[in-house]
Amino acid sequence: MRDRDAVDDFLDQWAALRTDLDLGAMGTIGRILRLSRLVGGHLKDYFAEHGMETWEFDVLATLRRNGTPLTAKELAASVMIGSAALTNRIDRLVARGLVAREPVPGNRRSLHIALTDEGRDLVDRTVEGHMRNQQRILAGLDDDDREDLSRILRTLLVSLGDTR
Amino acid sequence: MRDRDAVDDFLDQWAALRTDLDLGAMGTIGRILRLSRLVGGHLKDYFAEHGMETWEFDVLATLRRNGTPLTAKELAASVMIGSAALTNRIDRLVARGLVAREPVPGNRRSLHIALTDEGRDLVDRTVEGHMRNQQRILAGLDDDDREDLSRILRTLLVSLGDTR
């Protein structure tokens, strides 16, 4: 009897108030936004246990999985932040010795952001636990649901233009 | 061949690098987080056209759909922010005349946050467009997918304890 979430409650409230509204989309989007906050909190907890911030892992892992070095611009796009925020992140990762700014041959406007050995080790030490943590977060879904969920979210992302 | 999203790309990169990792959960969670940013951006655009911030609508709509007045604490929980951030939001909504702080009969620790007529009108003027905007955001999904998505997200939310 506990298969109602918080969103169901507020959909009911709207339905009682305004019978003219089509609430379906609101429920779905409300759930995406709430989940992102909830999931983000769990990720934060995991990384905090390992002395880092989610955004740090985010940058380091992006560099790690990319064979070739990324420019600042590509990196910012990949983690979905603006260039100003990226400058800030890189500053701090450089200060921690996890990353280095390198010139791009043939284009002095751009910068390559490169993992240091230390940065690389840090990612490699923490990915696995991160994966386990993510599996725990999704533990409430069975295999079919998990697969359907990924597929539908992919469709939605593509329809919104999220293709790299 | 365009049914791949950005997440597919980085899953492939990880797969090429570390065959030992189980990447399924990472894909799903990556998609939830990316979607939330993308969707949040679209919501922001809509509200900006109407001279308000998403967080303003969020608070006002929560009050609107709740018949009975909410305490600051309940309100904060409902919109998933901390009490400090709520104090800040209420301050600004009071300054705009959209909301008022009222004493709670019989408990001087709490406060009721009440919509003013103006606040109520603002919500009522903007909900409908907000609904249409949300439908546009989900336009890339067919009815079955939309229904499945809502159901699975609900299951996940419930499993993470999001029951008001």
Place this chain on the structure above:
DNA sequence: GGCTAACCTTTCGACGTCGAACTATCTGAC
């Protein structure tokens, strides 16, 4: 009745993001 612990809101300082302005570099057209 008076103390202690729990509770609710506000204040404070730190943090991370954003958009806009700025600097430096590159491109293409003439």
Place this chain on the structure above:
DNA sequence: GTCAGATAGTTCGACGTCGAAAGGTTAGCC
């Protein structure tokens, strides 16, 4: 060659959130 416009990254100020501490209020217990 040079000059206008595009492009890359940084700086700046404003904004919104957070956690921790503080302030005021209430409930429970002896």
